[in-house]
Amino acid sequence: MRVPLAVRGWVEWLRRFAATTPGAIVAIVAAAVVLCLISGLVGAEELSGKTARRDAALQRSEPLADAAQRLYVALSSADAAAATAFLTGGIESRDVRAHYQQALAEAADALATATAGASDADTRAIVAHIAADLPTYTGLVETARANNRQGFPVGSAYLREASGVMQNSLLPNASRLTEQRLAAVRADQRAVTAPPWFTLVLLVIVIGAAVAASRILLRRTNRRINTGLVVGAGAAVLALLWIVAGTFVARGAIDTGAQGPTARSDNLAQARILAQQARTDETLELITHGDPTAPEHDFGTKTQLLNNALVAATPRDSPLRQQFQRWLNGHQTQMSAYDAADYSAAVKQAIGPEPESSANRFTELDTGLRDNLAATRADLRGQIGAAGDGWFGAAAGTLVLMVLAAAGVVAGLWPRLKEFL
Template sequence: MGVRLPATMSNGALWLRRFATTTPGVISAVLVVTAVLCVFSGFVSANQLGDKIARRDIVLERTEPLAYAAQSLYVALSAADASAAAAFLSGGIESPEVRGRYQQALADAAGALAEATTGASDAQTRSIVARISADLPAYTGLVEAARANNRQGFPVGSAYLREASTLMQSSLLPNAEQLSNNRFAAVRHDQDDIGAVPLTSVALLLLVMIACGVGSFVLLWRTNRRMNLGLAAAAAATAIVLLWSVAATLIAATGVDTGKSGASTRFETLAQARILAQQARTDETLQLITRGDITAGEADFIKHTHALADRLASTTGPESAAAQAFASWTAGHGRQKDAYEAANYPAALAQAIGTAPESSATRFAALDDALRNELAQVRAELRDGVDSAGGSLAFSPSGTLILMVFAAAAVTVGLWSRLKEFL
């Protein structure tokens, strides 16, 4: 036997069912549903737009600086390897300048590693940091062993240096590159979030407008009133919020342009170009250590310089300082290769690590400076774009919430005047 409601509750439920079929009941239902939907849509819209502004702050304060630090880590590690090779090739006791470049590169790498992994909590980043932290002391130990043997004229020094470079090329640099790729992926993800249309908000706002339309139809059907000012005002306010949300987001998406010609893409491409340049410079110096067949090393050099040329062509243009420095450096490498193949090792060595204006070392330094300057300019463009994207979203969270609360109030006032006719 079923449980029966008390008479008072049963009568109340029956009254509500009957009231819901009357004109005042239908109007009351429209009022409650539409007003609640207005307020809910306002909170959702404000929250989504506010998240975009917060994401802008995250890009400027965290993800972009970490991406820049990650590529700086790779460059510093690669520069340390090239400097160690140059110090070894100089023979005996290297000059304070060469030694200083190596020590500075290691210090830069340590600083960049600390900055690039600040606040990292994911397992992949912790694993990368652990591997780099374990390999870096081993690398420096091998370099110091090579240096000590080289100063005493022991041939085994070259074996230590090759082992150190192998550790750098097979572990340290791949881990640094993976960290850099992860950091740039995070920048792209945050930028995509800023420029993405808030679909949930758009759907809810369209639902509010439909509810206002349904309410107007109900009033026409039940009361023969063609228009209700409250519902019309609510629909107008909702339309303003909808246009504001979409327009602000589209303007923000323009600011964080992630297309092929956008600052974000050029920033990442130039970072990759600088990494490729360091890889090619390492190939160039390591060729002279073994004093044997350089075919494999030259193939790696050509592979890296061709990839570097493609990136420069897509970002800086043929007349840029970076492109000109690149052409000058590769021409110098050609002279180094010709001297080596002519069995003129001293000339090849002087071209590779000498201090003359036409040496590969001098010309590569000019290329790296040009790439660093290009990267700084594009980085500034990227940050300005992200900052302006946040500016286009300014006041949108509070503005949309206020308008939707106004819409709810307009619905309440407009339909309450109709309800009073039945009281």
């Protein structure tokens, strides 16, 4: 295909014009304006995305992670309460029954929140499994309760089956949901604190282009300094420094280490769940009236994991560790009575109202874990908010600076161009 003569003429004219000093100045102005505006627009978009991720973390991913944790804890608490209620025999106390019902209500509320926030197929499948298994579990518990009130031994079998549904289906699914939600929180944290690499690269290109353009103009006009290019480069440097400072502020605001609120929240939630599960084992081994070796082994495994979580989340002198040790001491008293064939004393130690009973010591530990989780969540949300605040004004500021840079280049080079016109 042959190029029309008119087009070839224009191309040849542009080639000759670009070889002249006015042509070089025009080319520099055009390239500078395009680079500055692209940098400003990309920067505004990328930096706005960071504050948007901060808002998403505070309004969606963190509340959903909290709901998943609450669901996990509530299910474990309901299982422990059901076992405690069964151990009382006959009609359980009003407080024990209220604890079980409250745990189920909290689980239902957390499940509703998680369901409302379920957007991917995997999450919806997990939530559907939990929603399907929860009525099965409560039905088995009520059947066990009805048989227990009538003194039928089969009630303990129904309770063990209910606990099996909890341990083998409900809790593993709740654990998967919690892990997914915590992963989403960590992803939002990384997005908020990560440097805006595209913007940084473009700003460095703008600064480098300004230096290269100054060298070209020096050879052609013998002017060492051009005000327009200095203004453009200065604006780009200011934007670069602003973004670097914002990155340091954002990264410094969030502690993602082992002692940061994200890790502490995960460890404390695991500790509370393990405590609830160990409490279930503590009561089930009395309900079965059999050899306590296997349930005692399960209790020891869970309490060891619980201790590891507390060590990871709390200092050595933490009240939580002291509460945990007091509960273990109460459990040892309970097992000593059971091994001595004093079943009534063992049951009294497990669920009795005495200050040193296992029930009171466990309640003390569970309350401490709950309060620490609430405080850690507040720390986490505060850090995410502070990280987002580190980018305050950066998007608009970068865009304004780069528009000023483009305008500065045009205003500074226009007098040089007029000298040749």
